[in-house]
Amino acid sequence: GENVEQHPSTLSVQEGDSAVIKCTYSDSASNYFPWYKQELGKRPQLIIDIRSNVGEKKDQRIAVTLNKTAKHFSLHITETQPEDSAVYFCAAPLTGTASKLTFGTGTRLQVTL
Amino acid sequence: DTGVSQDPRHKITKRGQNVTFRCDPISEHNRLYWYRQTLGQGPEFLTYFQNEAQLEKSRLLSDRFSAERPKGSFSTLEIQRTEQGDSAMYLCASSLEGGRAFFGQGTRLTVV
Numbered sequence: 001g002e003n004v005e006q007h008p009s010t011l012s013v014q015e016g017d018s019a020v021i022k023c024t025y026s027d028s029a030s031n032y033f034p035w036y037k038q039e040l041g042k043r044p045q046l047i048i049d050i051r052s053n054v055g056e057k058k059d060q061r062i063a064v065t066l067n068k069t070a071k072h073f074s075l076h077i078t079e080t081q082p083e084d085s086a087v088y089f090c091a092a093p094l095t096g097t098a099s100k101l102t103f104g105t106g107t108r109l110q111v112t113l
Numbered sequence: 114d115t116g117v118s119q120d121p122r123h124k125i126t127k128r129g130q131n132v133t134f135r136c137d138p139i140s141e142h143n144r145l146y147w148y149r150q151t152l153g154q155g156p157e158f159l160t161y162f163q164n165e166a167q168l169e170k171s172r173l174l175s176d177r178f179s180a181e182r183p184k185g186s187f188s189t190l191e192i193q194r195t196e197q198g199d200s201a202m203y204l205c206a207s208s209l210e211g212g213r214a215f216f217g218q219g220t221r222l223t224v225v
Contacts, residue, residue, distance in 0.1 A: 006155075034213065034214070036216075042218070043204070043216040043217060043218045043219060044156060044204070044216045045216070046213055046214070046215060049213060089155045089156070091155075100146075100158050100161060100169060101146075101156075101158065101214065102158065103155030103156050103157070104155055105154060105155055106153070106154070106155050
């Protein structure tokens with residue numbers, strides 16, 4: 001069925017270390033993979049996205065990689081800072097409907113000093 | 114502020130009452146989405162519009178829920194005969210067709 005699985009559910013890293021969050025999806029027709037960051041009490045904020053015609057995209061300390069064969073994609077945050085602490089959600093359009101995003105269950109990232 | 118805006122930000126209602134929420138999308142966006150988010154979960158798709166046409170509704174959307182986008186601009190989401198299980202954050206997002214979706218700040222509904 002329509003499914004996006006996200007791991008881990010919680011992640012604690014020390015400031016300056018890297019963080020990696022992984023998602024798998026079920027629909028091989030999915031072609032767009034965004035990542036959202038949500039701070040407590042705030043809206044989900046789009047931080048990076050990737051389309052299926054590329055395998056990797058980078059924006060400063062944030063990168064996303066996509067493996068279409070394995071149907072998984074990952075968020076990489078390098079040189080983590082306390083302000084990176086938030087819940088991160090991956091998403092994918094499932095059932096062939098490009099606009100309807102199905103979200104993962106979220107990863108709570110805690111960056112400690 | 115040219116982002117997606119939602120009103121009200123918070124709503125407390127008694128069980129059985131009707132509530133209506135409003136979403137104003139980014140002005141040039143022709144697609145508008147409603148999602149629901151409960152504590153500790155990701156946003157859950159409810160319905161979406163392209164211009165004024167409602168193109169898809171989730172199976173989760175009971176007949177107590179109705180959404181409109183009469184002129185292809187702002188949208189309203191109405192919940193009739195609210196139940197405690199309706200308590201959640203209701204998020205609106207907008208995009209161009211095939212484009213990135215941007216969320217509003219949400220309306221937090223509490224049914225008592």
